[in-house]
Amino acid sequence: xxxxxxxxxxAVDGRKGERADHIYRVxxxxxxxxGYEATSMKDIADAVGLxxxxxxHYIVGKEDLxxxxxxxxxxMVDENVVTPARKIADPEQxxxxxxxxxxxxxxxxxxxxxxxxxxxxxxxxAHRKAIRARKRRYFDLVRETIGExxxxxxxxxxxxxxxxxxxxxxxxxxxxxYRPDGKLTPDQIMRDFLxxxxxxxxxxA
Amino acid sequence: xxxxxxxxxxAVDGRKGERADHIYRVxxxxxxxxGYEATSMKDIADAVGLxxxxxxHYIVGKEDLxxxxxxxxxxMVDENVVTPARKIADPEQxxxxxxxxxxxxxxxxxxxxxxxxxxxxxxxxAHRKAIRARKRRYFDLVRETIGExxxxxxxxxxxxxxxxxxxxxxxxxxxxxYRPDGKLTPDQIMRDFLxxxxxxxxxxA
DNA sequence: GTCTATAAACGGATAGAC
DNA sequence: GTCTATCCGTTTATAGAC
Numbered sequence: 340x341x342x343x344x345x346x347x348x349x350a351v352d353g354r355k356g357e358r359a360d361h362i363y364r365v366x367x368x369x370x371x372x373x374g375y376e377a378t379s380m381k382d383i384a385d386a387v388g389l390x391x392x393x394x395x396h397y398i399v400g401k402e403d404l405x406x407x408x409x410x411x412x413x414x415m416v417d418e419n420v421v422t423p424a425r426k427i428a429d430p431e432q433x434x435x436x437x438x439x440x441x442x443x444x445x446x447x448x449x450x451x452x453x454x455x456x457x458x459x460x461x462x463x464x465a466h467r468k469a470i471r472a473r474k475r476r477y478f479d480l481v482r483e484t485i486g487e488x489x490x491x492x493x494x495x496x497x498x499x500x501x502x503x504x505x506x507x508x509x510x511x512x513x514x515x516x517y518r519p520d521g522k523l524t525p526d527q528i529m530r531d532f533l534x535x536x537x538x539x540x541x542x543x544a
Numbered sequence: 545x546x547x548x549x550x551x552x553x554x555a556v557d558g559r560k561g562e563r564a565d566h567i568y569r570v571x572x573x574x575x576x577x578x579g580y581e582a583t584s585m586k587d588i589a590d591a592v593g594l595x596x597x598x599x600x601h602y603i604v605g606k607e608d609l610x611x612x613x614x615x616x617x618x619x620m621v622d623e624n625v626v627t628p629a630r631k632i633a634d635p636e637q638x639x640x641x642x643x644x645x646x647x648x649x650x651x652x653x654x655x656x657x658x659x660x661x662x663x664x665x666x667x668x669x670a671h672r673k674a675i676r677a678r679k680r681r682y683f684d685l686v687r688e689t690i691g692e693x694x695x696x697x698x699x700x701x702x703x704x705x706x707x708x709x710x711x712x713x714x715x716x717x718x719x720x721x722y723r724p725d726g727k728l729t730p731d732q733i734m735r736d737f738l739x740x741x742x743x744x745x746x747x748x749a
Numbered sequence: 750g751t752c753t754a755t756a757a758a759c760g761g762a763t764a765g766a767c
Numbered sequence: 768g769t770c771t772a773t774c775c776g777t778t779t780a781t782a783g784a785c
Contacts, residue, residue: 358750373665374579374581374665374666375581376579376580376581376582377581377665377666379777379778379779380778380779380780381777381778389750389751389752390751390752390753391779391780392751392752392753392754392780392781392782393750393751393752395779395780395781396750396751397750400779400780401778401779401780457662460577460578460579460582461579461582495739495740495743496739497736497739497740498728498732498736500728501728501733501736501737501740502736502740504717504718504721505714505717505737505740505741507717508713508714508715508716508717508718508720509710509713509714509717509744510713511713511717512709512710512712512713512714512716512717513709513713515713516709523703523705523706527703528706531702531703531706531707532706532710534700534701534702535700535702535706535707535710535744535745536710536744538700538743538744539714539740539741539743539744540740563768584759584760584761585760585761585762586759586760594768594769594770595769595770595771596761596762597762597763597764597769597770597771597772598768598769598770600761600762600763601768601769602768605761605762606760606761606762750785751784751785752783752784752785753782753783753784753785754781754782754783754784755780755781755782755783756779756780756781756782757778757779757780757781758777758778758779758780759776759777759778759779760775760776760777760778761774761775761776761777762773762774762775762776763772763773763774763775764771764772764773764774765770765771765772766769766770766771766772767768767769767770767771
């Protein structure tokens with residue numbers, strides 16, 4: 340199914356199929372470890388078993404590769420966090436779903452989801468503007484959710500914007516300290532994490 | 545602080561005086577904006593009004609420059625946050641001082657304090673080990689403080705390590721969203737921030 | 750599709766004049 | 768102390784053979 344899907348995508352949106360997807364995924368992993376600027380095309384070529392020139396058959400250039408990776412990460416967040424969350428009417432329950440969904444993307448995906456947090460400065464102005472707009476829509480959802488909680492009297496006596504930033508800080512910082520081979524499992528972390536994050540902003544929780 | 549002390553330090557530890565300090569400060573600001581790898585020696589030279597060759601009179605090399613900047617940032621945190629905090633016996637009051645002191649360094653200093661959060665990967669193994677050790681001692685102070693709060697029954701039912709990481713996440717993330725020319729002043733931010741951060745980990749606060 | 754070869758620019762760093 | 772000139776490695780990207 341993935342194969343046929345990619346053939347459709349080739350015709351539809353100019354992608355080059357699953358080999359290209361493989362390059363994106365490997366590149367995301369390397370850029371996540373070494374940083375975008377410190378990652379050379381040769382690093383990526385070696386990791387996928389092609390020459391430097393060879394991978395240019397699949398990509399437009401280094402910066403565009405980064406943009407594709409970030410777009411993919413945003414697709415994933417939209418699909419797995421934002422869209423499900425928008426279907427939930429109760430703001431407290433919606434916030435819970437957002438926090439857990441977002442944190443689990445970082446714990447279980449890594450790569451692309453981390454790159455989008457760290458490498459905005461490497462994008463061209465047009466690409467940066469596009470990614471920023473998508474991030475902004477997500478941020479607004481969270482801030483509005485916190486705003487609804489304030490209306491219900493469930494928020495602490497704080498600025499909803501500051502509360503939203505702190506929530507993102509806790510969640511996104513996970514990518515800096517979580518190690519898949521460490522003592523703490525994703526499930527253990529999520530249990531404590533949700534308690535801490537919800538109490539940070541909610542009166543009772 | 546480094547500015548006033550620089551004459552003393554020149555005699556004491558081999559630094560080159562206030563012009564070197566100026567280079568460090570300017571370099572920290574540029575690296576903070578563009579990232580270490582994307583910052584060229586020419587960027588720094590232009591900003592201080594020297595040629596690329598000229599600044600090598602004051603620095604050992606690019607990586608060492610980064611190490612000096614990070615060492616300076618750690619000196620600042622040690623002097624203004626860690627040392628004062630260690631003198632406080634009550635863990636809840638000590639945690640308050642750490643959170644406020646650390647957050648204010650980010651809000652009011654920027655540059656060097658931000659670089660140390662983002663560019664560890666660019667250091668040589670020996671330098672990275674040295675900075676990591678200093679960061680680790682600071683982290684241990686925070687975790688032990690949280691441990692004392694747990695003993696006193698003031699901590700929520702969570703792992704002190706996860707609590708410490710989340711605290712650092714909220715604090716360090718400030719560098720990602722705070723803008724000196726924005727609507728929120730450091731004092732406004734600190735008021736809400738302390739309430740959110742303390743309630744994140746403490747039972748009553 | 751994938752390669753070898755190479756272009757063209759830029760990087761950090763140094764030599765040596767002044 | 769600061770400059771000009773330059774070395775030399777590395778970078779992204781392309782041309783063109785197979």
